[in-house]
Amino acid sequence: MTTSRLIVVRQQVVDALEAEMPDVAEAMLTAGAEPALVSGANGRPARKAGLRCRRIVFERVLRAAAAGEPGVRLVRAHADDVLSEHGRAAGLRVDGATLPADLVVNASGRAGRIADGLRAPEEGGDCGLSYVSRHYALRPGAEPGPVNVPLGLLSLFPGYLAGVFLQDGRTVSVLIARLTADRELAGLRAPEAFEAAVRLIPGLDAWTDPGRSEPASPVLPGAHLRNTYRGQLGADGRVPLPGLVHLGDAVCTTNPTAGRGIATSLMQACQFVRTLGPDVEAATVAFDEWCTERIRPWFDDHVAWDADEVRLWSGEDVDLTRPLTSGHIVAATQADPSLMRVVAPYLMMEALPASLAAAEPRARELYAGGWRQPMPATPSREDLAELVRRTAPLTV
Numbered sequence: 001m002t003t004s005r006l007i008v009v010r011q012q013v014v015d016a017l018e019a020e021m022p023d024v025a026e027a028m029l030t031a032g033a034e035p036a037l038v039s040g041a042n043g044r045p046a047r048k049a050g051l052r053c054r055r056i057v058f059e060r061v062l063r064a065a066a067a068g069e070p071g072v073r074l075v076r077a078h079a080d081d082v083l084s085e086h087g088r089a090a091g092l093r094v095d096g097a098t099l100p101a102d103l104v105v106n107a108s109g110r111a112g113r114i115a116d117g118l119r120a121p122e123e124g125g126d127c128g129l130s131y132v133s134r135h136y137a138l139r140p141g142a143e144p145g146p147v148n149v150p151l152g153l154l155s156l157f158p159g160y161l162a163g164v165f166l167q168d169g170r171t172v173s174v175l176i177a178r179l180t181a182d183r184e185l186a187g188l189r190a191p192e193a194f195e196a197a198v199r200l201i202p203g204l205d206a207w208t209d210p211g212r213s214e215p216a217s218p219v220l221p222g223a224h225l226r227n228t229y230r231g232q233l234g235a236d237g238r239v240p241l242p243g244l245v246h247l248g249d250a251v252c253t254t255n256p257t258a259g260r261g262i263a264t265s266l267m268q269a270c271q272f273v274r275t276l277g278p279d280v281e282a283a284t285v286a287f288d289e290w291c292t293e294r295i296r297p298w299f300d301d302h303v304a305w306d307a308d309e310v311r312l313w314s315g316e317d318v319d320l321t322r323p324l325t326s327g328h329i330v331a332a333t334q335a336d337p338s339l340m341r342v343v344a345p346y347l348m349m350e351a352l353p354a355s356l357a358a359a360e361p362r363a364r365e366l367y368a369g370g371w372r373q374p375m376p377a378t379p380s381r382e383d384l385a386e387l388v389r390r391t392a393p394l395t396v
C-alpha cells in the first residue's frame with residue numbers, strides 16, 4: 001500500500017519545468033503523470049491544465065533529477081544555521097559541520113525556521129479549514145465515477161466540502177474538508193468513519209464503491225493548514241544578509257485545498273533565476289518587489305476567501321456590505337456562466353485575483369436578488385458527526 005497525498009499540479013508548474021528542465025517534464029510523463037486538459041468554451045480546442053499525478057510520483061522524479069544533475073551533491077542533514085562573513089551569507093552549518101557557499105537558498109518550506117530572526121515576521125496564520133483524504137485505485141476494467149469540474153468532482157454541503165481529485169494511473173484522491181473548529185468531524189480520520197462517510201456522500205459513494213475501486217492509502221489528515229507571507233527584507237526594509245534568499249513556501253504558503261503552492265513556488269524559482277545577476281543584493285530587492293506584485297496577491301486572496309468560507313460553512317449568509325471575495329464570485333458562475341470569461345483565467349492562475357473585480361458587480365447583483373449557491377441539504381454535517389459517533393466514538 002502506497003502512502004500518497006493529494007496533489008494538483010497546475011500548468012504553471014509544467015511551464016516552469018519545460019522552460020528550465022524539459023527532461024524533467026518529460027520524465028514526469030514517463031513515470032506515469034498524465035496531462036490534464038480543460039475543454040475550450042464555444043467549440044474552442046481543449047487547453048492544457050497541468051498534470052494528473054500523485055505526490056509520490058512528482059517528488060520521486062524531481063529528486064532523481066536533482067541527484068543525477070552534474071555538479072550537485074545531495075547532503076541528507078539538518079541545516080542548523082546560516083553562516084555569515086563580512087555581512088554576507090557564507091554558507092550553512094549542517095549537522096555541526098561547515099558547508100561554505102556564495103549563495104544560500106532557503107527553501108525549507110512552511111515549517112522551516114532557518115534564519116528565522118533575520119526577516120520581518122510572517123503575516124497570516126491558520127486558515128480555519130482542515131481535511132482528511134484517502135487514495136483509491138480503480139479496479140481493472142472499472143469505469144471512472146462522476147465528475148463536475150476538470151479536476152474531478154467538487155460538492156459543497158452545509159458545513160463541509162466533498163471532493164474527488166483525478167490522479168495518474170487510474171487513481172483518485174477522495175477528500176472531505178471541514179472547519180478546523182469542528183472537532184467532531186475530525187473523527188473522520190478514523191478509517192471506519194471515513195469509509196462510512198464516503199458511502200453516504202453522493203458522488204463519493206460512486207467513486208469508492210468497492211465494486212469500482214479499492215483504498216490505496218491510509219486516511220491522511222491535512223490539518224493546521226496555513227496562509228502565510230514573508231518577504232525577503234528585515235523590519236528596516238533592507239536585505240538583512242546579502243547572499244541569503246528565501247524561496248517557495250518559506251515566502252508564501254497557501255491553504256493547499258486550492259492546489260496553488262507548487263505553482264507559486266516554481267514561479268518564484270523561475271523568476272529568481274531570471275533576476276539573479278552579479279549584484280545579489282539588488283537581485284534580492286528586485287525579486288522581493290516581484291513577489292509583492294505577483295505572489296502576495298495569492299496569499300491575500302486566500303486570507304479573504306478562507307475567512308468567508310469559514311463564515312459560509314458556519315451557516316452565515318454572504319455579507320453584501322463588503323466587496324465580495326473570490327469564493328462567492330466563483331460560485332456565482334453557476335447562476336451566470338458568462339462570468340466564466342473573467343473567472344476562468346483566475347481559476348487557472350493566469351490572471352491575478354484583482355481581475356475578479358470585473359465580475360464583482362454582476363455577482364453582487366445576483367446575490368442582492370436573492371440567489372445563493374445551491375447546496376444539497378443532506379448528508380448534513382450533523383449526519384457525518386452522528387456517523388463518527390457511531391463508528392469511531394473514541395477518536396472524537
Ligand SMILES: Cc1cc2nc3c(=O)[nH]c(=O)nc-3n(C[C@H](O)[C@H](O)[C@H](O)COP(=O)(O)OP(=O)(O)OC[C@H]3O[C@@H](n4cnc5c(N)ncnc54)[C@H](O)[C@@H]3O)c2cc1C
Nearest residue numbers: 006007008078079108109112222248249256259260261262
Ligand atoms: C497536505 C498538503 C497538500 C498539498 N497539496 C498541494 C497540491 O495539491 N498542489 C500544490 O500545488 N501544492 C500543494 N501543497 C503545497 C506544496 O506542498 C508546497 O507549496 C510546496 O511543497 C512548497 O515547496 P518548498 O520546496 O517551498 O517546501 P517543501 O516542499 O515543504 O520542502 C521543504 C523541505 O525542507 C526541509 N527542511 C526544513 N527545515 C530544514 C532544515 N533546517 N534542514 C534541512 N531540511 C529542512 C523540510 O523537511 C522539507 O522537506 C500541499 C501542501 C500540504 C501541506
